[in-house]
Amino acid sequence: MSTAAPNKFKEMEKDIIKLTINDRQVIAKKGVTVLEAALNAGIYIPTLCYDPDLKPYGGCRLCVVEIEGMWGLVSSCTTPATDGMVVQTETPSINQTRRITVELIIANHHGDCLACAKSQDCELLKIARYLGIEEDRVERLRKGTQVFSVDKSHPAFIRDLNKCILCARCVRACQEIVCHDAIDIAFRGNLARIATFGDKPIAESICKSCGECVARCPTGALVPKWEKPPAEEVKTVCPYCGVGCSIYLGVLDNRVISVRGDPQGSANRGSLCVKGRWGYDFINHPERLTAPLIRIPGVSRGAGQNGKVHEIFHEASWDEALKLAANKLLELREAHGADSIAALSSAKCTNEDNYVMQKFVRAVIGTNNIDHCARLCHASTVVGGIAAFGQGAMSNSYSDFEKTELFFIIGSNTTECHPIIGSTIKRRLRFAGAKLIVADPRSIELGEHAAVRLPHKPGTDVALLNGLMHVIIRDGLEDKEFIRERTEGFEDMRRLVERYTPEAVEAITGVPKSDLEAAARLFGEAKSACILYGMGITQHTTGTDNVKSVANLLLLTGNIGREGTGFSPLRGQNNVQGACDMGALPNVYPGYQKVDDPAVKKKFETAWGCKLIDRPGVTVTEIADAILGGEIKGLYVMGENPMLSEPHLEHTRQALEQLEFLVVQDIFLSETAWLADVVFPAAAFAEKDGTFTNTERRIQRIRQAVPPPGEAKADWGIISALAEKMGKRFSYQSAGQIMEEIASLTPIYGGIRFWRLGQDGLQWPCPDTSHPGTCFLYQDGFARGRGKFHAVEYIPPAELISKKYPLVLTTGRILEHWHTGTMSRRSNVLNELYPNGVVEMSPIDAARLGFIEGDLVVVNSKRGRVEAPLHITEKSPPGVIFMPFHWREAAANILTNDALDPLAKIPEYKVSAVNAVRRRKKIR
Ligand code: SF4
Ligand code: SF4
Numbered sequence: 001m002s003t004a005a006p007n008k009f010k011e012m013e014k015d016i017i018k019l020t021i022n023d024r025q026v027i028a029k030k031g032v033t034v035l036e037a038a039l040n041a042g043i044y045i046p047t048l049c050y051d052p053d054l055k056p057y058g059g060c061r062l063c064v065v066e067i068e069g070m071w072g073l074v075s076s077c078t079t080p081a082t083d084g085m086v087v088q089t090e091t092p093s094i095n096q097t098r099r100i101t102v103e104l105i106i107a108n109h110h111g112d113c114l115a116c117a118k119s120q121d122c123e124l125l126k127i128a129r130y131l132g133i134e135e136d137r138v139e140r141l142r143k144g145t146q147v148f149s150v151d152k153s154h155p156a157f158i159r160d161l162n163k164c165i166l167c168a169r170c171v172r173a174c175q176e177i178v179c180h181d182a183i184d185i186a187f188r189g190n191l192a193r194i195a196t197f198g199d200k201p202i203a204e205s206i207c208k209s210c211g212e213c214v215a216r217c218p219t220g221a222l223v224p225k226w227e228k229p230p231a232e233e234v235k236t237v238c239p240y241c242g243v244g245c246s247i248y249l250g251v252l253d254n255r256v257i258s259v260r261g262d263p264q265g266s267a268n269r270g271s272l273c274v275k276g277r278w279g280y281d282f283i284n285h286p287e288r289l290t291a292p293l294i295r296i297p298g299v300s301r302g303a304g305q306n307g308k309v310h311e312i313f314h315e316a317s318w319d320e321a322l323k324l325a326a327n328k329l330l331e332l333r334e335a336h337g338a339d340s341i342a343a344l345s346s347a348k349c350t351n352e353d354n355y356v357m358q359k360f361v362r363a364v365i366g367t368n369n370i371d372h373c374a375r376l377c378h379a380s381t382v383v384g385g386i387a388a389f390g391q392g393a394m395s396n397s398y399s400d401f402e403k404t405e406l407f408f409i410i411g412s413n414t415t416e417c418h419p420i421i422g423s424t425i426k427r428r429l430r431f432a433g434a435k436l437i438v439a440d441p442r443s444i445e446l447g448e449h450a451a452v453r454l455p456h457k458p459g460t461d462v463a464l465l466n467g468l469m470h471v472i473i474r475d476g477l478e479d480k481e482f483i484r485e486r487t488e489g490f491e492d493m494r495r496l497v498e499r500y501t502p503e504a505v506e507a508i509t510g511v512p513k514s515d516l517e518a519a520a521r522l523f524g525e526a527k528s529a530c531i532l533y534g535m536g537i538t539q540h541t542t543g544t545d546n547v548k549s550v551a552n553l554l555l556l557t558g559n560i561g562r563e564g565t566g567f568s569p570l571r572g573q574n575n576v577q578g579a580c581d582m583g584a585l586p587n588v589y590p591g592y593q594k595v596d597d598p599a600v601k602k603k604f605e606t607a608w609g610c611k612l613i614d615r616p617g618v619t620v621t622e623i624a625d626a627i628l629g630g631e632i633k634g635l636y637v638m639g640e641n642p643m644l645s646e647p648h649l650e651h652t653r654q655a656l657e658q659l660e661f662l663v664v665q666d667i668f669l670s671e672t673a674w675l676a677d678v679v680f681p682a683a684a685f686a687e688k689d690g691t692f693t694n695t696e697r698r699i700q701r702i703r704q705a706v707p708p709p710g711e712a713k714a715d716w717g718i719i720s721a722l723a724e725k726m727g728k729r730f731s732y733q734s735a736g737q738i739m740e741e742i743a744s745l746t747p748i749y750g751g752i753r754f755w756r757l758g759q760d761g762l763q764w765p766c767p768d769t770s771h772p773g774t775c776f777l778y779q780d781g782f783a784r785g786r787g788k789f790h791a792v793e794y795i796p797p798a799e800l801i802s803k804k805y806p807l808v809l810t811t812g813r814i815l816e817h818w819h820t821g822t823m824s825r826r827s828n829v830l831n832e833l834y835p836n837g838v839v840e841m842s843p844i845d846a847a848r849l850g851f852i853e854g855d856l857v858v859v860n861s862k863r864g865r866v867e868a869p870l871h872i873t874e875k876s877p878p879g880v881i882f883m884p885f886h887w888r889e890a891a892a893n894i895l896t897n898d899a900l901d902p903l904a905k906i907p908e909y910k911v912s913a914v915n916a917v918r919r920r921k922k923i924r
Pocket of ligand 1: 170173174178180181182183206207208209210211212213214
């Protein structure tokens with residue numbers, strides 16, 4: 001007989017304790033507090049300052065209990081439970097003490113419960129009732145010692161210190177969970193109160209508007225401005241960035257009225273950033289498209305956005321709009337061949353939408369001309385990752401970060417672009433002793449927390465990474481066994497980096513050699529290190545080289561294929577990983593199966609019942625040239641906005657205006673939709689079912705919470721209807737049915753079914769329905785066999801500064817906005833927090849040019865000019881200016897360089913040569 005089971009129980013017994021609470025025997029896990037032991041056993045103890053996600057505080061003194069052998073009353077939230085302990089939680093003396101404590105709190109509380117937004121959900125009121133304190137006594141007790149003016153400065157929430165009970169949950173949440181340190185307890189004794197850093201109104205403080213404090217406040221001291229209880233909540237996923245935070249949409253009268261972070265969500269554990277928390281009112285925006293639109297005959301595309309909608313388009317029925325689109329696409333195919341049509345799929349849409357779109361392009365139109373915005377952000381990750389490991393996705397998971405000893409962040413402003421990951425890293429640094437290296441030309445927030453900062457010049461990443469590897473090899477810190485057992489190509493790489501001495505690298509990058517050496521030693525000596533990177537690495541003409549260099553450093557130190565290590569490209573849009581997985585790319589079917597592989601082609605031909613072609617199509621960044629060259633005549637754009645997202649926008653505009661036929665499918669009349677011949681109104685994320693795949697390869701369910709406005713439909717439904725008009729029946733009844741087809745054709749999604757995705761989704765590869773999903777990749781081997789080193793030589797950016805254009809322009813995102821602003825600029829809170837685009841410049845450059853804060857400046861490149869107000873900041877190093885790309889009124893991409901990485905075809909958004917002149921003085 002096996003002895004495994006009894007031993008296992010013995011092991012488990014070591015982890016548990018037994019105690020007696022209110023004469024009941026209770027079993028608890030070792031390490032819990034008395035309060036937690038009681039709560040877990042279903043024994044209620046009132047408390048106002050306890051929060052399971054925060055450290056024990058013992059501030060409110062309501063959770064007092066009697067413990068045999070201990071003198072007086074002890075706070076149960078700070079007392080560890082021990083074996084054999086005997087606890088009483090409800091004696092007359094305890095209740096009397098609690099009553100006095102609550103009455104004292106109430107006496108210092110000015111709130112008028114009837115008028116308070118939180119009255120239905122106030123924890124203080126609930127506890128007062130529990131302790132039998134009558135409502136009229138509550139009213140009589142309330143007198144307060146100080147009266148505060150209510151802080152209404154923030155567009156999303158109100159801060160009313162008159163209702164604050166000093167439980168400090170908000171302060172602790174701000175410091176311990178999101179690590180923004182925007183508030184603290186000021187003063188002592190009776191004067192104690194919560195204050196922002198610098199005691200400013202919240203909107204003028206360093207508050208990041210994440211709302212973590214609001215979500216944790218037990219009373220009405222911090223409440224959203226429009227607090228109304230929803231009638232129901234629907235679990236889904238945030239529609240903004242690739243972190244993939246799990247949320248509950250609050251619904252009332254068929255409208256989304258609130259968002260709450262899901263405490264069980266593995267990506268966010270209840271936290272959200274400013275966009276996820278407050279940026280959802282775009283769903284109900286009056287500018288939502290509600291009916292198909294057809295361009296009025298004779299109205300040119302040049303009429304653009306300056307006209308009124310009804311002067312450019314007329315509303316049409318679905319039948320009329322679909323027929324027109326079908327006939328025009330069939331005509332183009334007949335006259336010029338299938339390759340005269342291209343389509344852009346969407347990283348904002350679901351996996352099911354993207355799957356149906358690429359199937360439509362391949363099986364109905366008959367071309368591989370399908371791509372999407374991954375080309376503009378992480379195409380080089382896919383190419384470089386496949387070259388090094390055989391796979392281009394993030395190798396590790398967020399849960400892995402909990403085991404990472406050293407984070408190396410290069411080319412990612414993580415706290416602005418992936419805020420929840422930014423907070424996770426800050427927590428690891430603050431509470432777990434992890435260390436951080438930051439390499440970024442700009443002074444980003446995480447740099448303040450770094451053990452070593454490497455402020456390299458834009459576009460010198462390869463030289464920097466080669467320099468780090470030079471020092472690691474020189475000092476014997478490479479992982480020799482890993483290199484021998486699991487890699488190839490080491491010698492070539494070693495020979496090349498031999499030339500990248502710290503002195504040579506300092507000359508190229510501007511990074512002092514001592515800092516380079518310190519960072520190399522830190523990385524080489526770490527037991528577990530991971531590299532996180534963003535578009536600062538990928539958006540270069542050397543983007544693929546940069547990614548290969550990142551991979552080299554991981555292979556060199558054996559920091560891949562183990563827990564706590566890894567290759568972490570931080571994907572941009574909510575479903576950019578999924579859109580790539582679904583084959584919305586010109587060279588691969590779903591699951592990265594190559595279009596020119598005969599066996600793969602045959603498989604899809606059999607499944608889809610049609611002939612397919614094996615010639616890869618054109619990329620997003622080649623489409624404009626192909627239109628201007630007359631090869632592409634028709635374009636179908638689903639949920640993308642190339643009129644703001646492409647580099648060298650004037651070139652894009654010329655191309656789109658020359659198209660014979662343009663269909664745009666979107667939720668708003670985007671800058672691109674204004675140029676369309678037919679516009680299809682689509683459902684937003686909250687109005688449809690499906691899945692998104694986040695940056696850690698986690699496939700998560702999104703669920704319909706409200707109906708789409710007017711006649712808008714789910715994207716896959718629109719495409720299916722168009723396919724039918726073009727003679728091919730897509731008979732999908734639901735998104736779940738589409739996922740079953742995806743799973744049947746896509747080995748990495750083979751085990752994905754809606755019914756399996758439950759609370760937290762599954763991470764691919766997940767080859768069959770019994771597979772639990774894969775937390776981190778490459779444990780037993782790389783997808784390509786051995787990990788491959790590449791000898792990568794530094795190549796300067798395509799465009800260098802000159803006398804005429806002496807500044808480097810680099811572009812990126814900011815915390816409050818998203819991509820081309822179609823959603824975030826239609827959110828009142830986000831718009832109010834950050835209303836317009838700016839040009840960020842260093843104080844040194846500003847002084848040299850005679851500019852002052854708020855001046856209206858004109859930035860010129862070889863490709864165009866843009867005006868925007870100036871913001872002088874130390875974040876920009878001398879010689880480098882920064883512009884976010886979210887505003888059409890200050891469209892940074894008018895200026896950016898459309899030179900491409902030769903392999904990934906990603907443009908060099910991060911380095912353009914520009915000049916700046918003052919237009920006129922304007923004080924903001
Ligand atoms: S909103 Fe976020 S950053 Fe601002 S005070 Fe609250 S927790 Fe801190
Ligand atoms: S971090 Fe990303 S996914 Fe999470 S709430 Fe913010 S925008 Fe949404």
